[in-house]
Amino acid sequence: MKTCLVVDDSRVIRKVARRVLEDIGFEIAEASDGMEALAWCRAAMPDAVLLDWNMPVMNGIDFLRQLRQEPGGGEPVVVFCTVENDIEHIQLALDTGANEYIMKPFDGDIIAAKFAEAGLL
Amino acid sequence: MTPEDMDLLAALARARAGLRIESDKTYLVESRLGPLARREGFESIEIMLASLRKSREDRLIWAVVEALTLNETAFFRDRMVFDHLRDELMPALSHKRRDQPVRIWSAACSTGQEVYSLAMTAAESRDIAPGARFEFFGSDLSERCLEKAQSGIYTQFEVQRGLPIRLLIKHFENKDEMWAISPRIRQAVRWRRINLMADLSGMGQFDIILLRYVLPGLDPGVQARILESLALRLSPDGVLILGADESPGSLTSAVRAVDGLPGVFTRDPAFRVAA
Numbered sequence: 001m002k003t004c005l006v007v008d009d010s011r012v013i014r015k016v017a018r019r020v021l022e023d024i025g026f027e028i029a030e031a032s033d034g035m036e037a038l039a040w041c042r043a044a045m046p047d048a049v050l051l052d053w054n055m056p057v058m059n060g061i062d063f064l065r066q067l068r069q070e071p072g073g074g075e076p077v078v079v080f081c082t083v084e085n086d087i088e089h090i091q092l093a094l095d096t097g098a099n100e101y102i103m104k105p106f107d108g109d110i111i112a113a114k115f116a117e118a119g120l121l
Numbered sequence: 122m123t124p125e126d127m128d129l130l131a132a133l134a135r136a137r138a139g140l141r142i143e144s145d146k147t148y149l150v151e152s153r154l155g156p157l158a159r160r161e162g163f164e165s166i167e168i169m170l171a172s173l174r175k176s177r178e179d180r181l182i183w184a185v186v187e188a189l190t191l192n193e194t195a196f197f198r199d200r201m202v203f204d205h206l207r208d209e210l211m212p213a214l215s216h217k218r219r220d221q222p223v224r225i226w227s228a229a230c231s232t233g234q235e236v237y238s239l240a241m242t243a244a245e246s247r248d249i250a251p252g253a254r255f256e257f258f259g260s261d262l263s264e265r266c267l268e269k270a271q272s273g274i275y276t277q278f279e280v281q282r283g284l285p286i287r288l289l290i291k292h293f294e295n296k297d298e299m300w301a302i303s304p305r306i307r308q309a310v311r312w313r314r315i316n317l318m319a320d321l322s323g324m325g326q327f328d329i330i331l332l333r334y335v336l337p338g339l340d341p342g343v344q345a346r347i348l349e350s351l352a353l354r355l356s357p358d359g360v361l362i363l364g365a366d367e368s369p370g371s372l373t374s375a376v377r378a379v380d381g382l383p384g385v386f387t388r389d390p391a392f393r394v395a396a
Contacts, residue, residue, distance in 0.1 A: 085277065085298070087290050094287065101286040103277050110281045117285050 002120065003027045003044070007037040007060065008052040008081070013104075017050055017081070020108040024121060034058030038066055045072045048120055050111075051098075053082035053089070061096055068097045077118045081106060122147055126170050130154075130189065137186045138262055139318045139343030150189065157188040187263040191338050194231040196283035197238045198333065199365040205382060206239070206329070207246045210360065214328050215253035217358070222254040225329040228317060228351060230259035233270025233310075234279070235331060237302055240309045241292055258327075260315035271312050273302035317347045326356045333364040333384070345372040352376050352388045361386045 004026040006017045011032075018028045029046065031037035035058040037049070049067070053060040060080060067073040077099045082089070085103040093101055100118040102110055115121050127144050134140035142150065154166045161181065163169035173181050197203050214223045227236035236259035243255045261267050280289055280300045293300040315321075317332075330351050336344050351361055352375035361376055363369075365384045369376060376386035 085295060087295065090286060090290050094290075103281065106281070107278075110278070113282055114286075 001025065001027045002047040003029065004048040004050060005029045005031060005037060005040055005046040005076075006050045007031045007034065007055070007063065008050075009033055009055040010052075013052070013081075017111065020111045021050070021115075023108070024112050024115065034060060034063030034066070037063050038070075041067055041070060041073065041076070046076050048115070048118075049076050049078045050081050050102075051078055053080060053084050053093075061092065064093070064096050064098060077120055079114055079118055081111075122151060122166060122170070126167065129170065129174065130185070133182055134186050134189050135340050135343075137182065137318075138190070138316060139339050139347065140186070140189055141338060141340040142189060153188050154185065157184060187265065190261075190263050190266075191334070192231045192263065192266055193334070194234045196234045196280070197285075198235065198283055199384070200283075202362060202365065202382070202384060203238060203242050205385075207242045208248075210329065211243055211246045211255075212248035212250075214358075215250040215255075218253065218328070219250070220252075222256045223329075224256045224258070224325070224327045224356075226258040226260070226324075226327045226331070226354075228260055228315070228330055228332045229335045230261050230270055230312075231263070231266050232275075232279075233259055233266075233273065234275075234283070235259075235333065236270070236310050237273070237306055238283075239329075239331075240306045241288055244292075244306065245288070255309070257310040258313065259310050260313045262314070262316055264314055267312055267314055271307075273307040275300050275302075317350070318343065321350050321354055324354055326359070327354050328356050328359045329362065330355060330359070331362045333362060334367070336363065336367055336369075341372075345369070348373050349375045349392075352392055355388045357388070357390070359388065361388070 081102040131142040
């Protein structure tokens with residue numbers, strides 16, 4: 001079973017994302033900021049990361065930059081999931097190594113479609 | 122709505138647009154006609170239909186029939202066929218046509234996602250012959266759908282169904298929560314309201330015609346007629362593309378399946394003679 005790390009400071013969003021992703025066959029781990037997510041990745045690199053942008057301690061883009069420099073950190077498929085919906089943010093995310101990008105609000109169909117887009121399904 | 126109301130709607134939809142309205146789909150029909158009745162200033166669907174029975178007003182009849190069409194669509198629906206167009210078919214046609222444009226028709230384009238996906242696919246295709254031209258046509262029965270298609274403006278939900286993020290930022294601009302397709306892509310498409318039941322012989326020839334997820338909503342007697350009428354619009358080496366799981370089956374021998382490409386058909390060379 002593929003693993004997905006859900007990184008978001010909102011417990012509600014993590015719960016919604018977990019339900020959607022479990023339905024499409026992922027095993028889920030959760031982190032509430034970038035620093036916690038890095039600790040997870042260093043312990044066990046996930047197949048996918050669903051990543052919020054704005055979080056305390058370490059935000060999503062700083063996490064992604066760091067992740068891509070870690071041993072094995074080039075492997076996970078990273079899908080941003082954020083309220084940031086301007087082209088500058090999206091471009092920066094892609095330039096930093098994100099594979100896909102979801103603009104909130106999202107629903108189950110969008111997550112499934114984007115994960116398929118990123119080659120995860 | 123009464124069974125008589127459903128019969129009236131089924132008869133109108135069948136006669137005007139070849140649509141099949143099943144008599145047990147009352148809920149579906151009500152959900153589509155409710156907004157129309159409100160827009161037209163009627164208190165209920167029943168009152169609108171009563172008025173229509175009396176007046177037989179052509180404009181209202183068409184508004185009702187258009188409201189009964191299925192508009193479900195998405196960018197790059199069935200990715201496989203778009204990959205094939207980008208990597209094989211569009212490059213091959215661009216080399217064969219040389220100074221003639223490659224003509225592509227989305228024959229029931231709904232709100233435009235399909236034909237814009239085709240235009241983006243051509244823009245993304247490598248190996249296109251230098252100087253090759255593509256012409257894209259979008260047609261639909263519904264004026265309202267065509268208006269939206271022509272605007273090229275989509276909600277954030279719509280651009281997240283099927284559209285890869287790289288193509289979104291390459292071909293769209295965002296304004297608040299809405300996304301507008303670039304003038305370059307938008308201006309590559311020409312639009313027309315077309316009832317596929319009508320005589321299509323004035324349309325000219327096309328290299329690629331798409332009619333996806335339309336057949337199931339058509340009256341069985343009309344399906345073959347429309348398939349044959351579209352087959353006659355195909356250039357000799359053109360293809361007709363249906364939905365991935367759709368096939369004319371035994372309806373008509375006008376088209377033949379292409380091996381390994383679900384939903385893709387060529388015209389049977391014998392068909393034109395027979396017709």
